[in-house]
Every structure is written in structure tokens, then in C-alpha cells.
Amino acid sequence: MIAPDLSTNIGPLRLKNPVLLASGTCGYGEELKDLLDLNQLGGIIVKGISIRPRPGNPPPRLAETPCGLLNSIGLENIGIERFIREKLPWLQGLKTSVIVNIFGESTGEYAEMARRLDGVTGIQAIEVNISCPNVDGGIVSGTDPEAAAGVTRAVKRSTDLPVIVKLSPNVTDITKVAQEVASAGADAISLINTVLGMAIDVRSRRPCLARIFGGLSGPAIKPIALRMVWQVVRSVDIPVIGIGGISTYEDALEFLMAGAKAIEVGTATLVQPSSAENILAGIRTYMESNGLHRIGDLHLHI
């Protein structure tokens, strides 16, 4: 039996396998060093960073819902300079792809961050977060196709690194945003970010989150994510990375069958830090026992 080739190409970025850790659920990697062998994975997408440090939103920031988690962290992060100085050196020692997730409050800020990361050793790609539901303005660039394209163009002009644009599901037609982003030069698209949601504590008679709305993640959103990945795969020519409630290798296979070239494991890592390793092992075993040789063989051409 030939061992399956799990490598996958995300535009110019070659990953050794399709399992990535999703931004915002794996810190800056080092937090997981004793709990997971990051080098086994296809890559890690570090916590979203902004130009300046952000303190994040007031608590409560979390609420658990059926098979889901609502969060309104608000992109708390240490800012790009401290990231490069304090967090990147450890990441540079990894033998896997490091992808940096960036968030800007304006097109100019996105471009400035892309410029700052361009040529920095140890970074293989940029994931552009145009879809955070928890910061003012965050959702705007993700839901307006033209704004999304503007950010994409600005980032592409500012870096030679592969650019992945992460889309929001909180739109009427995801394919419109995807097509605009693709035409603007994105190397790949990742989706979905969290689904805008809300919960109320009936005992205290207050919304569970201080900011009232938050982003829903976890198994609860997987069918929505899968449907959107299916649609986007069929509407653009660039690679798609599937995200949304992936907790098991079967979940991951569904996204790969829908046409995703890679997947990101998010909330599952919070619940069980070694989830991504188990998912990767499951994909490998499935491919072996079904005689599939490449990740692309999983894609259903329907």
C-alpha cells in the first residue's frame, strides 16, 4: 500500500497536510507546546494581531450554548511590534507553516501590517481577518463585497506573502464577497468566521455577554460552514480553507469532500487541545483504508 500524500497547496503556500489551527483558538502557539505536537500539523494561524495592542472587550466574554460557544473577546492582542519581538522567535523554531492573522481598523492599517510582516523570517502567509463580529467596524469590511476587495487589494500590494482572506458568514450571499475578494487578488479564501449570535441569562435577566452579541463557534455552526464552503468552492478559482465547528476527522472530511483544500480546527482545540492531531490521524487512516492517494481525491465532483 502506498502511504497517502497529505500535502496540499494553498496557492503558492505548500502545506505538509491540510490540518491547521484556527486563529484565536491556539494563542501564539507556545501555549500549546506541552499539549500538542505542532510540527505534525499543516500549520498554525496565530491569534489575530492589530497595529496597536488592544485590551479586548469587557467581561463576560463567553457564553456556552447548545453544541456551541459564543464569544466576544474583541481581538485582545499585544500588537504587531510585541508579536514580532516576543512571540515570533518561538514560532520561528517550528517546522510547520506559520500564518499570521491580521486585523485593521482601516484599509491603511491592513496594508501597514502586511508591509511590516513582509520579509520577516518565519512567516509563511497572512490571513486577513475582515470578519470579526466583536469589534466596531470589523464586520463592515467583511459584509460589504467592495470593502472586502479594497482591503484585499491593499494587502496584496503591500506584501509578497501569500494572502488568505477570512470571510464572515453574516452575509446574504457569501459567493459575492468571495468572488470580489478573488478578483482583488487573494491567493486563497478561508471561511467561515463566527456566526453572530446572542444568549440571555433568564435568572439575571441580562444578556450573557457584556457586548450583547458575540460570535458563535463550535459544532453548532458546522452545517452552515459546510454549506458556505460548498458554495464558495463552486464560485471561485482560488483555494478554499474550510472552518467551522470541525471537531472530528469526519467533520474535516466533509469539508475536504466539499472541495476545501485544507481545514482549520478552532473551538475543538479549546475543548481538547490535541483535537487537531486526532483529526489528522483520522484523515490519514481514512485515506489509507479507502485507497485515496491525495487530498484532492477526497473532493466530490458533483
Place this chain on the structure above:
Amino acid sequence: MADVIGQVQICPDVFLLTLRADEIAEAASPGQFCMVEVRSHGDMDPLLRRPLSIHRVVGGGEIEFLYRVVGHGTYLLSQHCPGDRLYVLGPLGHGFQIVPGCPAILVGGGLGSAPLLFLAEELARDMVTVILGAPTKEELLCVEQFTAIGHQVLLATEDGSMGRHGLVTDVLSEVLSHGPDPRSCIFTCGPWPMMRAVYDMAHKRGLSCQVSLEARMACGIGLCLGCAVRRQDGQGYLHVCTEGPVFDAERVSWEPRQ
């Protein structure tokens, strides 16, 4: 994975869970916590593990958790029996800092006495005062255990059914009125308003005060940044999982909590 060794109901909604977890028992220090799985294997829901402070470490690699059933997750946890196995991540976070040679005053409100027992067992015998309080006698927890260590134990109940009729802070106020050793450390855990009152008393007298906080948490290891608590200096937030759960009370903003 940890084996469930015991699951005992202490009072109507409080349970004592004993797990066999050698590595955690070996490494744990007072005030640290674990993320404990509550659902059964194969279930997707509830999604998250629950953060529980370590109540005690007992011989043979066992750890105990004293917890209240407050919702569906802790209810499911209470249904696990000896023979079951649970995913447990720990010991996590920063626990209490014991200052050798300094007298200690432990103040626990209700279930807040849970992490204090582990601490009490590690402290030198002759310099510890334990103050425990609860609404009623039935809800006063661990009185025998603290007494058995040999510490002085003072009690308060809001209905007067045991100990002083009043709050733990009334007892603390009296203890402090005798002019405590200025090196005294106060260690406290309990409801937010109680901890705030304890902090106020410590602050006024210039005494050191360590508080064990709880917060909604998804991961317990600094990945999600969900367990934020406002800093007293206004410079953003503290994270209960990695910077706590025990903090110097001077670092925490004691504004009323939602």
C-alpha cells in the same frame, strides 16, 4: 484521562468528586485548578470542560473537587460514578503564594472554602486562623476538615444557626480589631461582594490579600482569552486561567460584577 474514584453528595447541591490522577496530584499546589470534562464520551454537549479548583490532594494520587451543581454541565458531572473516566487537564494556573513565617487568615464564603482546604493543609499549624461563613449551618462546608488540621476555626452563618450570627466579614473585622501581626496574609475565596469586602479591610490595614477568582472559561490555558477580569490599574484585563486564578487583590478592579 482520570478515573472517578468517588462522587459524594455533601449537601443538596454540593458534591465531592474524587479522581485518580497521579500526575496532577504530584504537581498540584494550593489554589490551582483543573479543566474537568462533564459530558459522557461521544457526546458533543455540553461543549466545554468546567474549571474546578483543587479541593485537596490525598494519598495515592487522588485529587478532590468540591463543586456546586449550578447548571446542566455540573449536573452531568454529578452523575459520573466510580468506574467512569474523564478527561482532566491540570494542574493549571497560579495558586496561593505562601509566605513562610507569616500568619495566615483564611476567609471562605460558601463554596469558597473549597480551594482553601488544600491551602490550610500546607500551612504551618500554629499561625493560621480560618473563618468560614454561609447562609445556614447546612451550607457551611468542610468545618470538620479544617478543625482536624488543628487550625483555629471561626464560623458565621447569616441565619445564626451556627457560629456568629452574621457574615464572615463581621468575624474578620473582629479578628483584625485585635491588631493583627502586620505580616499577616489574608487568603480568600467566595462570592464577589464578600471578597471585595475582605479586600477593603485588608487594604485599609495594609495587609496582603490573595483572592481566588472564578470566571467563565473555555480552555483554561490562555488560548481563548475569555476569562478576563478588569485590572485595578486600568491597563486592560487579567486572565483568570493563566495569571490567576489566585491574584494579589491589589491587582483586581473591585467594581461590582454583572
